[in-house]
Amino acid sequence: MEDPTRFLRERAEIEILENEEDWVSSAWRFSEDGSIEVDLDITIHGRVYAGRMTYPGTFPNSPPYISPRDKSERWSNHQYGPGGPLCLEWRPDNWQPGITGADMVRSAHKLLSTEQHPELPHTVPSAHRLTAGQGLRGSSRRFVATAAGLANLLSLPLPSQTRLKTATIYSSGAVVMFLVSVADAHDVLQVVSDIPGGITTSSQLFSIPGEGLIFRSETADLRPQIDSADALIQVLTDAGFATDDIIVQEAGRYQARSIILLGKELSSLQVFSISPGDKLELKMQKVVWPSCSDIRLSDESQKLATIRVGIVGLGSVGSKVAVSLARSGIRRFLLVDDDYLASGNTVRHELSWANVGTHKALAVSDALSLVAADVKVDTSTARLAGQESAASAAAALKDLSNCDLLIDATANPEVFLLLAALAKQFRTPLCWGEIFAGGYGGMIARARPGRDPNPLAVRDAYHNYLATLPPAPQKNAAGYDGDEEEPLVAYDSDVGFVAAALTRLALDTALCRDPSDFPYSVYLLAMRREWIFEAPFDTRPIEVQGGGWEHNENAVGDADRIAALEILLKMDKGRAPC
Template sequence: MNWWAEDTKRAIQEQRALGQLAERSSWLSNPIKRLAEGMRVAFDFDVQIGDRTIPLTLVYPDLFPDAAPWILPRDGKRLSGHQYGSQGELCLEYRPDNWMPDITGAMMVESAHRLLSSEDQTGEAAPSEHRTSRAQQIRQSFRRLLFSPDTISGLSGLAEGQVEKGEVLEQESVVTIAAQLARIGPPDEPVWSETQKRGGECRNVNAIVARIPEGEGRVCTSFSDLRALLWSSALPELAMDLASSSEPTFVVIFDGKRIYPLLVSGQDEGRAIATYDAIFVEKDFKRLDPEYERLKTAKVAIIGCGSIGSKVAVQLARSGVTDFVLVDSDVLASGNLVRNELDWRSVGFHKTVALSLRIEEINPACTVSPWAISIGGQESGAVAAATLSAIEECDLIVDATADPKAFNLCASIARRASIPMCWAQAFGGGAGGIVVRLQPDIDPTPLTARQRIEGWYREQNVEWPDDGSSQPYTDASGPGAPLIADDADVTVIASHLTRFAIDLLARPDATIFPYPAYLIGLREKWLFSAPFDVRPIDLGEADAWGTVKDADAAQALEEFLADLDPAAADAG
């Protein structure tokens, strides 16, 4: 319902206040009430500014008096520099950022009169309190070249009159093209390269980068303008090359102060340009703890790229991990979208491949090895062995499968190679989940840890309220029913698992977690008395990590190798 129907008393007060203002003010005339688009109440009125009569409209929003009305010219003319766009509303003393419900429409009209009469009398723009963010300033910019202090440094390294080939990366949305200068110079010997290149699906556009005399740059609106600029800057060969080429070419002109980006396209006499706005992007401040630098050199194996594994992979990529081994045999289905980090663009792809692309969208410098196999399943022995070897080369193993067979293999690799391991499981019905992390020689080995967790469950003497495969550590085999939990439930558990993973990598000798395992409750169910009920589990002392060799292992190995024929060839 509209505000004027809900609060008729206030609506009448607004009308009376505007009428009383017209009676006592010679500059205000003809206030007429009407219904504007969307059943909004509006008042058309005229204000006298010097010898001009200016037609204006006061429009009340649906949420008045909790939201501010606005005033705009009825004839669509530009009235002031304090105006949103050439035909938009006036920026007045009372605005959304300082609005109070006791401010009236009549007060807005008085504010509009003060603004226009002040500028009419002085011939100068009224003092401004308007502060716009960078995002507001570029709202109408549809083609953008983003540059940073590093970009300026690269361009400043060019001598005046120097012309270099380059590369621009572009991404396009429905209404915006965002570009980035990725390289100055040839690919094999670049003069400068961007260290933080755009990720995702980018267009690679050939570029020409030119340094012209300082302060001589200007915005070109046609190819003839560009040609004249290049001739006046002693770059006639570049002007002729661009005129004779039929290939789209991105041109970046730098005059020592400003960047002038544009795209040249078309053929022969039809060469045309599309200008881009150069948008300065401040150097990012540090947002991560210095300890996270260790993550950049870590290699992480994520076994299971479903709802939990996909989220952990992306969170680790955002946190600084750049080397991944992903293992999952499954293909993303549309039904997975309720919880998986991936979206419709990946439906029908193997999860490992799609997740690899997602990680590279976040950080193109990441190295990702996808293994689309079922660990512990019916696979080629050679492929399975290669997968296990790839996992063994990692600094951390994350099991996100909730599958006993996969867990057993991960546990074996972690124990034999003394690799830290962590895992998680979300419980059905949004009840919560468990997260576990194990450090070699500090915590028990994975299989021992699981046995102790199951023993802890039994000690609580509380039956799981539901049947099905979503119970904690069920050993049921087969596909079973899908886990009933929403994205928020799973994200909570995945995020805690990521925190464990980061802790193992960034703080190997000084963990912030006093316990290696936690049950996390998200609702009143099973052991949990309420949401956010957390139960730590003490897993006890460590047992034997690594490979235990017998005292006579060396002699046994010698006997085993004695009858091997090094000249024998492999089968096939």
């Protein structure tokens, strides 16, 4: 016992209360886990409430709580479920250490005396506001109402009966239903626009497709009490609807159905599901409403939806950058990586054991399909700058040339040379980054046509700058998740730090901000005090000068141009007609 003085005070205050009032008696005890408890018999209006007050180990910095000794009893509307503690005047949100257990007992008596008065019972107003999450804790079956889904429902005429399709995901502690499509006036199913495609297609989710019906009627505004399938059928029949397609049996088993009732107002929305099986069961879904306080992306970020980003290397850095860009508003991706996710990669990778053995490009594409509704991802498992089919590598490079921004997340100098040449040829901005082996720092860089030197010039300036510094304690880590000569020793947070900085640099580049948030082309970033870094988060910008993006027009003479054109024309004439 850390505070025997407080313990003695608590006992004295309870004893004073018993001497002053005839409605309470107490007995002190230890719980099975060693906590101090007080068994209370509180007499109110002729009834004895057998309760127990528990002092948590954090008392007096958090309040004791009073609950029924019989865990099946529900005493009050201000109680956290049957057998749960009472919600009294003093709670974790307004608790002060000077309040005693005796004060809590008085508060419990006051609450129950008011609510349980045999002649003049009163509702005690609640000063406690539950969060949305607290309100969901007792509901394992939930229906997620999205803004676009609600708009689809409200667009249906009154009265009407319409087909729908759902996707139900079984996850820890909850069975969550999503409305994925609603039939229009021509009975053609229309996709709900703000549901990510991965809800129905992702290999990471146990998603079950479902069918059902939406009934719009003013009867729903009355929110009739529906606690069984028979009650549902009766309500719909009284409203004039046909109900033949609701309860369907095949081979003696009831078929799953989702039923939505909606009147004029959204507040009338009720969602039910009929479970498949031998027994007819109707279950109500708790509606999870879209939040009015959701953080929205800036107007500037809306431009990102039209930009196609090519990311080469979906290892620890590239995977984090891809997901972060999608959350920021990028909707079009080309992902290139020939490698698969190994079990050892999971210590720093954005993906998990659910994707081990899967090609990284395909697995990250699957992850992006769950980030936003309109993400479009192309993938390639071709290996650039390695032993690969020339046709496959050429196809990947051609596809990369159609991107608006390139990101090299490989830390592979051969890949960088290819991307640098591609960027210069097609005047495409290029961003890249590195993690320093040992996890003490990293580097981010970019080259933008017309604003920075070309990528090779930026790289050369960076290496020239490094040559002026003391030797680094460990060499740069190449191929973070591949066959590097020296394993990268770094925490996920270290990689995430550099990946987040590279993402910010890429967003600034994609948006063509002027003035830019990043006035330099190269930055050295510190995670701890080491090498040239004096402290964590020490940032060293590098001034870069070098060659531009212009092609050397003098290298090709007019005679060569004419000769090449003549040969191409002859080749074209010799082609077989289609």
